[in-house]
Amino acid sequence: MKIIKSKGPEIFDIELEKDLLAKNKNLAKKNRKRFDRLNILTIDVMGSIGSGKTSLIKGVLKKLGMGKKIAVIAGDLTTTIDAERIESEGARVIQVNTGKECHLDANLIRHAISKMDLDGVEILFIENVGNLICPGEFPLGAHKRMVVVSVTEGPYMIVKHPYIFREADMIVLNKIDLAKAMEVNPSQLEKDAKKINPHVPFIKTNAVKGIGISKVIDALGL
């Protein structure tokens, strides 16, 4: 007699070792290779909301006067305001709307660069979403990472977010003309920055008036 056993449900394990954050890092490496191949110096501009990331990029574009040899990827939640502001300086701009996301990631940048005409472009700025937390965790593949803060965010912005400042290759303190009105001591902010990341340039600017922009350009090696 043959007994046919009903086969019950089979429970099994699927072993993976997938580091979800590593995925972004690998994509970032690929982006970097692509920038190297195209010979485009890429700069990730991170910083808090309203610290002056766009104004700083505008200031650099104006001073360099390189027109379409500079491209900008403008990350924003939903609007095109920043893209329009930058476009007025003559650079090529592509807008990346992240919707509800708080940062750009390497995959979004990969898509953006595949859609852009990068022929003849020498410098690419990537303006990240205003945020001092998440972008630090998501490298995009840029050669340099710059963090912009301003005195209007108060005296503790740097000590409160050590992680992103550690990741930075350059730190900019903007709206320096307002320090007195804000009762913020720029030297203390500089001390905080030097404690967290002593080896990178710390530059004070007033981006709207063009003050400190040449120092930014020098520090970026442009």
Add this chain to the structure above:
Amino acid sequence: MIQGLRNSILQSLNPSILDQILTMHEFSISSEIVRTVLDATEKNGGEKVLSIQLEIGELALLNTEQVTFWIHELFKGSMAEGAKVKVKTIKARIHCESCGYKGGMNLDRQDSFRHVIPYSCPQCSSFQIKVEKGRECILRRIQAVKE
């Protein structure tokens, strides 16, 4: 598929809640995890997901509670609805370049606000530390059933 799930969740939520919740990257990481779970289970002939095992580093800028919440939400309506989400914490290991300290970070495990953790050496408070372990977000195992 995940896009559909994502959209249906977005639609079912109150927009004012959206602004508060979705501005952190736990949601995008969770979407990635859910997509990976569903793909891997399907590829292996599974029909239902019973549980998943995650390992999240102490120093990853991820709030475990939010990650778990979003995974449960995104699992709804799929073959992983109701699956258990187990999260193991990977202890941090750092190397301080200033004083030579090698070891953990003495973090309060109850503190879920990981983005405000002091990113400095527990021995000499220097920020010149190298993180050797503790920044991962690993999907280690999926337990599934086939009939």
